[in-house]
Amino acid sequence: MGFFQNIKQGYRLFQKIDMNQLAKLNEKVNLAEAMEKFAQLDDNQLNSLMKMLNSTKKKKELPEINPDFYELSDKLTPDQRALQLKVRNFMETEVAPIVNEYWLKDEFPHELIPKFGALGLAGVTYEGYGCPNLPFLMEGVLANEMARVDASIATFFGVQSGLTMGSIYLCGSEEQKQEWLPAMNKFEKIGAFGLTEPEVGSGAAGGLTTTCQKTTDGWVLNGQKKWIGNATFADVVVIWARDLEDGEVKGFLVRKENPGFSVEKIKGKMALRIVQNGLITLKDCVVEEKDRLAHANSFKDTANVLRMTRAGVAWMAVGCARGAYENALDYTRKRKQFGKPIASFQLIQNHLVEMLSNLTAMQTLVFRLSELQDEDRLLDEHASLAKVFCTLRTRDIVRGAREVMGGNGILLEHNVARFVADAEAIYSYEGTKEINTLIVGRSITGFSAFV
Missing domain, CATH: 1.10.540.10 (Acyl-CoA dehydrogenase/oxidase, N-terminal domain)
Structure with missing residues (x-):
């Protein structure tokens, strides 16, 4: 019965073709031979053929790109x-x-x-x-x-x-x-924030070489600060310096017009190239007493600022990873190889799911981290663990994003190469992976492994 139903359907389809269309079709296909082959098909083959003839090709609707997988x-x-x-x-x-x-x-x-x-x-x-x-x-x-x-x-x-x-x-x-x-x-x-020095990064707590000395005119600062973001066009730079008298770290608001203050742009960076990092030189730089931060009297006060902002750096790592993932997913759904979008291939999907897994873990971690901060329960080790985990996983995600894009992944126009490079800077600033690891290690073991 199915055979005769399909014959009737096929006959009705051919009836809709006018003589001009039939002539053009006959130029491309031997209709007599095609009908002979058609008659030899079994019911399953005929059903498949009729579905193909009756179908209209619809564009596949893809799901929305949603990196916030756990909402x-x-x-x-x-x-x-x-x-x-x-x-x-x-x-x-x-x-x-x-x-x-x-x-x-x-x-x-x-x-x-x-x-x-x-x-x-x-x-x-x-x-x-x-x-x-x-x-x-x-x-x-x-x-x-x-x-x-x-x-x-x-x-x-x-x-x-x-x-x-x-x-x-x-x-x-x-x-x-x-x-x-x-x-x-x-x-x-x-504004800009001057803590890191050419020879002092992780050891800032006890090793600052920039000095300050009280005088009758205020304070005199000497030393250098390196990697200072915004420094080339800042109106004011917060400078942290060690007091020659008591050895404690103090903070100063150094204005760009202060005598003895100069900035040189750091060139040749491979990451965060839009950030204008500067090498600041303070040579007998005079700062009035009114511009000494009134309540910055030890490195503990500096550390309070760093603790407050380190959670934000972990969130920034999440954003960098998210941007790379979104661009990579979008690319794989549009890029075709072997006649198919590469997002349909198993190995590409494996990369994408690994990226999303890491991203989702990072998102839930920093969300809870900020909840602790809002509850006034944030500790150094909380912020440090987030910084360690998120920057490590960001490296994994941007690498995966670059990989699924093949050679195009190194081109700026596809918006992933920039994330790959910038992830390296986020990985290092506001405390390296090693330093933040030791902060957490001290917390969980009770032993300090710092030199």
Whole structure:
């Protein structure tokens, strides 16, 4: 019965073909031979053929690219979610179109500064002085959104909002806060944070070589600071120096016009090329007493700033990984080899799932980390564990993203090569993997392995 039904269906299809179409078809296909073959088909073969003839090719609808696989954004309030999407839109419309160009040129897009000011988000968690006073969770969420498009811009914001404004907020006098924080919130003034030195990175707690000495005119600073983000165009730099009198670390607000202060741009970087890192030289640099951070009297005060901002760096690593994953997934669904999108191949799917697994673990970790911070329970080892794990896994994810894109993965236009390079800088700054590991190790064993 099936055979005769299919014959009738086939006959009806041929009836719809006019003589011109039939003539053209006969030029390409021997219709007599085709009908003879057609008559030899069994029911299963005929059914398959009829399905093919009756079908219209539909474009496959693919699922939405959703790196938030466990829907952590559902835990945000409606206002928080709206702010997250506002920053996402800003990054996608204002930053994404120009970021590769500036990354390649090793320059900073200064035209973005007033636009950041209009957002009014710097000093995310601080109370007063025009700052938003948002939960620490949102500071992390916003860092993630920025790094998802570009880690350099996220770093610029973090230096301004976290390290510099944080130093003033935690350690400054009321007069210092009033002078700097409202202007920095609007990005009318740009700040930088000077701790690392040419020969002193991880050993900053006990080995700073930059010195300060009290005089009748205020303070005199001597030494150098290296890798200082924003330094080439900052209006003020927070400088940490060791007091020659008591040996304690003190903080200073050094203005760009201060005598004895100079900056040289660090060139030749392979990562975070948009960030303008500087080598600062302080040669008998005179700083007035009013510009000494009033409540910065030991390295413990410096460490309080670093602890507050280190969680944000872990979130930044998550954003970098997320951006790489999103671009890689999108690419594999469009790129075809052997007549199919490469996303349909088993080995590519294995890479993508490994990337998503790491990303999801990172997201849940930093989410809980920020909850602890909002509960005022954040410890050094909490932030250090997040920094270690997230930067390690970010390296894995960006490598996987580059791999599934083949040779195209090294081209800026495909938006993964930049993440691959930038992940290396995030891996090292705000405490190397080794130093943060030893902080956690000391916490869980009770023994300090530091030299």
